[in-house]
Amino acid sequence: KAMPGDSMDKPNIVTCTAPVNIAVIKYWGKRNEELxxxxxxxxxxxxxxxxxxxTTTVATSRSFQEDRIWLNGKEEDITHPRLQSCLREIRRLTRKRRNDGVPCLDLSCLSHKVRICSVNNFPTAAGLASSAAGFACLVYTLAQVFGVEGELSGIARQGSGSACRSMYGGFVQWIMGNQDDGKDSLAQQVEPETHWPELRVLVLVASAERKPVGSTSGMQTSVETSCLLKHRAESVVPGRMAEMIEAVQKKDFPTFAELTMKDSNQFHATCLDTYPPIFYLNSVSHQIISLVHRYNGHYRDTRVAYTFDAGPNAVIFTLQQHVPEFVQVLKHFFPPETKREHDVIFSYVVFKAGPGPCVVEDPTQHLLGSDGLPKKSM
Amino acid sequence: KAMPGDSMDKPNIVTCTAPVNIAVIKYWGKRNEELxxxxxxxxxxxxxxxxxxxTTTVATSRSFQEDRIWLNGKEEDITHPRLQSCLREIRRLTRKRRNDGVPCLDLSCLSHKVRICSVNNFPTAAGLASSAAGFACLVYTLAQVFGVEGELSGIARQGSGSACRSMYGGFVQWIMGNQDDGKDSLAQQVEPETHWPELRVLVLVASAERKPVGSTSGMQTSVETSCLLKHRAESVVPGRMAEMIEAVQKKDFPTFAELTMKDSNQFHATCLDTYPPIFYLNSVSHQIISLVHRYNGHYRDTRVAYTFDAGPNAVIFTLQQHVPEFVQVLKHFFPPETKREHDVIFSYVVFKAGPGPCVVEDPTQHLLGSDGLPKKSM
Incomplete structure (x- = not known):
């Protein structure tokens, strides 16, 4: 219960966390860059x-003179267009809710400046879709601060496309939509994280010597130059989405796994069909791909699947019972910390599917102090 | 002028040579495996x-008891189906010509057994489309022995698809044709070798640690599993063929070069879209591709193009005036014989476009003696 006096002096502070997501049907290419x-x-x-x-903390206070943002301990430019899109859209939504008669937590904060502080508990350079988790967390936290609930994935999408999928837990589809204004381009949960408890995700954190082409500019070049990408988007993905949703609903691992591998390969094929071509797979990726096919071939059963995004990491999907053996196989072929050519696999992390963004109730976890500045420990 | 007595004792011996060809619009995928x-x-x-x-020598003689073949000094199985296809088709054509009243050199030799001896002056393992040159040479030489002339590319095609293009010099298209019997699937010269005298082809002979997937089985898997390959064949290649023919006719190097690079990339993209995926490009190929784009970017002019087939070698197209500088650049980044990761570039060879198969008039060059066995020097 905010008292009028409180909002004068004490800032409104909320901290939330948001997850990383791994695409099994890939997003590559925009039809509208702005939205x-x-x-x-x-x-x-x-x-x-x-x-x-x-983890993101947002603070608003009448006493703050300007909007500011700190990412991983470093102050960043608050005028970044995609950040501004999210702030503008959250404020627009708050105003709309108020006009619609939905009570908001703190109406006055609409005119207040915001302070944002965000940290990843993993290196941004690891290319683990940190922008997806980051924008999902920002939008979710802003929504808490402004007291708006409901559909927020359309706002997260305007920060970073794949961020919309980090707004939900479990298995999530981003429906492309057809409208020019993008109002129907939203994420939707297909199944919750409890649906398939045996599923495991191994993230192999690798490093590459060369910095790959960024996904924003990469996908733009692909849209402009690859005729295979156009065909994929129009004629291949719609069928694959339906098959993938069915495989998830039925917990049909071999179908899920094969579609995941085929879609990863097709995404990288469209990168190669881009002019000039884009290479995200390196010799270690090639070796992992061939290892997975040999492993499955050995058992005449699709027990393991790989997927690769626009960076050096490999992500492996398997079921709980196959994790120990496959990890042994991986350790045999890729001893941790061993330099193989120019690429290194740093570590393996095993995941389950998990929930969407969460509010952190413990106020000692706030990243910002009541002065709206990052706490010293940051 | 063959005397009846001659054919009793002396064999009829002919030696021919045939060239390698480098595809700039790639062949990948059969609609009929047999034909x-x-x-x-x-x-x-x-x-x-x-x-x-x-170089291939064919000898026929009434005294030979059976068909035999030697390839690069080693006797091989004459019953190989594709070899048998070529022998059968040449004999059928000879019979057809005789029935049509076309005089043949030596009718009796139709019933004679043949001896075939063939050598490449380059290692077969170098993956330089040796089967294309080999089958082109075999068919051309057999045709000389049996005294048939005219359209032979349809027979060479049945030995090895791309062999049909080695039946002509200069710039050659293989028109896919539409008939089920394949009678209209033939090679045709677009322009002779004299048309574009400034064009140069650099072959960078490389070695790869792992033996890649063979093209016959590779393209079969691609046809069965890659939806991008189907789209490429039906919707992309027809337009590219027309553009490429126009670029060759106009000697428009930048257009020729860009189409060559795009088509090489798209071929490798369809290999990656194959399931399981096929990788022919390795880290050295990636480096060469990136070097070519940087070189062209530096001059803001497409001066150099790369193309890669189903093997480790890189082929570079450029114009005469750019050869010295680009070779220096290559030598700087890829010092000859230096081991780079697991791949080696052995050597560079600079080519011009050249003529189709030729008869070797000098009888001392025959690879077979009058006994129908390889000469000792082999």
Whole structure:
């Protein structure tokens, strides 16, 4: 219960966490750069936040003179267009709710400046879709501060496309939508994280010598130059989305796994069909791909699947009972910390599917002090 | 002038040479495995035979008891189905010509057994489309022995698809055709080797640690599993063939070069879209690709193009005036014989476009003696 006197002096502070998601039907290519509308639907698994998450604190106060943001301990430019899109859209939604007669927590804060502080508990450079977790967390936390609930994935999408999928736990589809204004381009939970408890996700954190092409500029070049990408988006993905949703609902691992591998390969194929071509798979990726096919071939059973995004990490899907053996196989072929050519696999992390963004109730976990500045321990 | 007595004792011996060709619009995928009918048309440049060629001697004699074949000094199985296809088709054509009243050199030899001896002046393992040159040479030489002339590319095609393009010099298209019997799936010269004298082809002979998937089985898996390959064959290649023919006719190097690179990339993209995926490009290929784009970018002019087939070698197209500088650049980044990761570039060879198969008039060059056995020097 905010008292009028409180909002004068004490800031309104909320801290939330949000998860990373791993796409099994890939998003690559926008039909609208501004609104971040994709050329095809996609589907992902939300990783549990016990090992990977973004934590964001938002504070608003009448006494703050300007909006400011700190990311991983470093102050960043608050005028970044995608950040501004999220702030603007959350404020617009808050105003709309108020006009619709929905009571809000603190109406006065609409005119207040915000302070944002966000940290990943994993290196941003690891390329683990940190922008997805980051924008999901920002939008979710802002919504808590402004007291708005309900559909927020359309706002997260305007921060970073795949962030909309981090707004839900479990198995999540991002429906591309058809409208020009993007109002129907939203994420939707297909099944909750409790649906398939045996599923495991191994993230192999790797490093590459060269910095790969960023996904924003990469997908733009692909849309402009790859005729295979256009065909994929229009004619291949719609069928795959339906098959993938059915495989998830039925917990049909071999179908889920094969579609995951085929879609990863097709995404990288469209990168190669881009002009100039984009390579995200390196020799270690090739070796992991061939290892997975040999492993499955050995058992005449699809027990393990790989997927690769626009970075060096490999992500492996399997079932609980196969984790120990497959980890042994991986350790045999990729001894941890061993330098293989120019690429290194740093570590393995095993995940389950997990929930969407959460509010952190413990106020000692706030990243910002009541002065609206990062706490010293940051 | 063959005398009846001659054919009793002396064998009829002919020696020919045939060239390697480098596809700039790629052939990948058959619609008929038996007849070797492709799912799309393709276009290649025939390399001059001064440095790379296959030499084949065919001998026929009434005294030979059976058909035999030696390849690169080793006797091979004459019953190989594709070899038998070529022998059968040449004999059928000879019979047809005789029935049509066309005089043949030596009718009696139709019933004679043949001896075939063939050598490449380059290692077969180098993956330089040796089967294309080999089958082109075999069919051309058999045709000389049996005294048939005219359209032979349809027979060479049944030995090895791309062999049909080695039946002509210069710039050659293989028109896919539409008939079920394959009678219209033939090679045709687009322009002779004299048309574009400034064009140069650099072959970078590389070695890879792992033996790649063979093209016959690779393309079969691609046809069965890649939806991008189907789209490429039906919707992308027809337009590219027309553009490429126009670029060759106009000697428009930048257009020729860009189409060559895009088509190489798209071929490798369809290999990656194959399930399980096929990788022919390795880290050295990636480095060469990136070097070519940086080189062209530096000059803001497409001066150099790469193309890669189903093997480790890189082929570079450029114009005469750019060869010295680009070779220096290559030598700087890929010092000859230096081991880079697991891949080695052995050597560079510079080619012009060259003529199709030729008869070797000098009888001392025959690879077979009058006894129908390889000469000792072999």
């Amino acid at each position: 971040i509308l994709p050329i095809n639907s996609s589907l992902s698994v939300t990783l549990h936040q016990d090992q990977l998450k973004t | 070797i009918l492709p799912i799309n048309s393709s276009l290649s440049v025939t390399l001059h035979q001064d440095q790379l060629k296959t």
